Amino acid sequence: MENKEKEIPFLLAILPMIIMISVMAVTIIKFEGSPHVPLIIGTIACCLIAWTQGYTWKEMEQGIVKGITLVIPAIIIIMLVGLIISSWIGGGIIASMIYYGLKLLTPSLFLVSICLICMIVSLAIGSSWSTMGTIGVAGMGIGISMGIPSPMVAGAIISGSYFGDKMSPLSDTTNLAAGVTNTDLFEHIKHMMYTTIPGLGIALIVYFILGRQFHAVDFRTGNINEIISVLEANFVISPWLFLAPLVVILLVVRKVPALPALTAGVFIGWFCHVFIQGGSIGAAVNVLHDGYFIESGNALVDNLFNRGGIQDMMFTVSLTIVAMTFAGVMEATGMLRSIVHQIMKLAKTAKSLIPATVGSAFLTNLVAAEQYISVLLPGRMFPEAYKAKNLHSKNLSRAIEDGGTLTSPLVPWNTCGVYIFSTLGVSALQYAPFAVLNYTVPIISILFAIFGIKVAYVKKGKTDVVEETAQLLGKKA
Template identity: 60%
Template sequence: MDQQNERKIGFWMALLPLVVMIVVMIFTVVKLEQGPHIPLIIGTSTAAIVAWRAGFTWKEIEEMMYKGIRLALPAVVIIILVGLTIGAWMGGGIVATMIYYGLQIITPAWFLVTICLICSIVSLAIGSSWSTMGTIGVAGMGIGLSMGIPAGMIAGAIISGAYFGDKMSPLSDTTNLAAGLTGTDLFDHIKHMFYTTIPGLAIALGVYAFLGNRFAANNIEVEEIAQTAQVLKESFVISPWLMLVPLAVVVLVAVKVPAIPALVIGIVLGFLSQIFVQGGTLIAGIEALQSGFTIATGNVMVDALFNGGGLDSMMFTVSMTIVAMTFGGILEFSGMLMSLMNQLLKVVKSSASLIISTIGACFLTNASCSEQYISIVVPSRMFSKAYQNMGLHSKNLSRALEDGGTLTSVFIPWNTCGVFIFGTLGVSVVQYGPYAILNLVVPLISIIYALTGFSIVKLTEQEKEKLAVDELKKEKVNEEVNLA
């Protein structure tokens, strides 16, 4: 018991590593214009010192960091595969084909609306925002930039669409995670999210339609778009058959082939396209996978768009993810994050404050632990009992977890989602943040509903009785385990 008391970290000491990291991060990134790795390492070091002072051994602290890294390994694998996909699809002419046909059929005035809807549909079908951004999103960036639309706006529309589908798809891992951890039926969870997410998408599309008016055909260089399309046609073999490659990946994931093998098939098809369709050499194909595709057309826009991708281009993102998760691992497994959460629970006096606290806790976890999955797991553990005690249905909790956790992860530059977007789309949080409209407004809508009581579902008497019986069964099982 003495050891447990000694190792319990109080609120202010738990807050210290987070404050140190954020202060150093702001100074380093904003003032010195340097990367976020070193501030995160300083934050990790501060967290390690706090944990050591609380009684944890260095071996235990190391294990906390390793646990954090292990949580991020699935994300690291996807990041690497997306880098390979971009390199293969650049070299195979697949991205060029998507951009070429996109320039023919999409008007600048409606581009932001169109790309948001396309990403929504694709992400809804495959259940993955990352896969959508790493494939359709990359092509969308090329089309939008060719039309003279700012990178931040394009990325914001792509992110809004990708996260709408990710949030509402029954194939999404975060959607299943939020439903599973709270004991909510998956489709009840999705239906309950309609109240916040559909209005959020409608608002986003309205904003993108308004912004798109600035880029009507008479306000941009139509000749420049035509010239870009012509350079693409001269530099690549453009064929509608190449559209079958991204379609194959979408179909594979839609029929429940796991994301990793589906992406690998997409990489192989892109590599073969570079060799047999574009006429590239085997060495050039391998170089595109390793260090990225390179091309020199003389057209500044095309060269900027198509020199990139490959495994090497994702190493910044991979290293950032690993460093961020060492910090998050110590906060999570030393109990510091739990201490911060407990402080939030103290201000909960009503169902409205409970839901708002849940959303705030999810955002705090995204900022401190740098991983959207943890932002769902930890608050679900912390707040589950409180929702029961207040007579609130679990789908209120599952929706708050997604509104506050899944969607806000993109606004933290050192979160795995923010890092992935920067590595894939080449746009920083500062640039795309104001234009990721869906991600901005849905948490606000959720808070408004909490304050007004709209769509907040109470437990019925039968549901309360069932929960009480289940709780007694759990206690009995725990007693038997303890006796054994």
């Protein structure tokens, strides 16, 4: 595999990405189309360039297969979430959560409340996807019923979910970032607090300010009462139905893997559909595949509940496969490595190395369209550079999480962005301005590096670490 040692020149390596993003912008903004075709065009451009550089089709095909194989667990989870949504709607679980949410939550504090709720759940279970696919779906229903714009609601849900995903010791990306950089897990989590907690504080302030425009008197109370009446007329409403999400949360907290835990949630929802809501076995089975359908006479309720099922997730599955086809060729032919190497050439000092890492992780999200790659690739490529500059490895682990984990939902064709679109029904271009945590934390991370705040150095000949803030005073560690 001689070609794999040969690095494709930077200008050629970045050309497929430029082509893909340009076509993507025209397709989505001008023609309001889907991202599938632009990603396919980018893949074709990538293959043609790699072919001119001596790569064979077999090598490129192997990259495609490897890329798709990487996201097969994610694809299974996507389909399971589709099953959960349909079974929980059919079982009255989502209806009960919306019903009590409308009665208990204050409109002006809803954005703050849903962000904190999702944060707590995600911290407990370590999964943003599971949180958004369960609590997040109900939160969207409550917020939209209150008249809050769906992008705002989605942004608050995403911010809370990704805080927990990033900071939980149960999170796969948190463990991955610590493992790939050889950093102690809890040292990694502690070091992330310096950038993530201020980001959460800013997000909550923004949601509090945004929420002040939504007061109970402005919310067409009659409309909310009508929604509550429609829910009462079409579903058996009970707080006992909250046991379904609680069982899923407890299973994950008990370290049951995500797939079995979500599967248990599907069975509980199906059971509730048949034995509590009174649906037939055949109808409940069909709902799992085709999604739930209701004609309540209330357009808002119908829009909220006519969804779910395996079939509803096929757009997401196909887009995930196409995105990883592009990413697989980019990685297998060394184009992604060439782009990251070019960024590394610009990082001459510690102050520039950390921002370069954050930028590399975000760029990997753009090109590779997969959150795990955005953690793995910079995590594999930067350790020696950090050692050379006497930087502790937890700086690297924090930087790849700040730039990789958190920015993945901001990219429409990234697997996270695609998942959120299919789950919450809002596109990345719409919710991105309101996913405050996800873009403020990378900015904070870069600013801290530039000004030398909370940058950990390893003293030569010693094992202890100095939290370097003295650079602000012109001192050296």
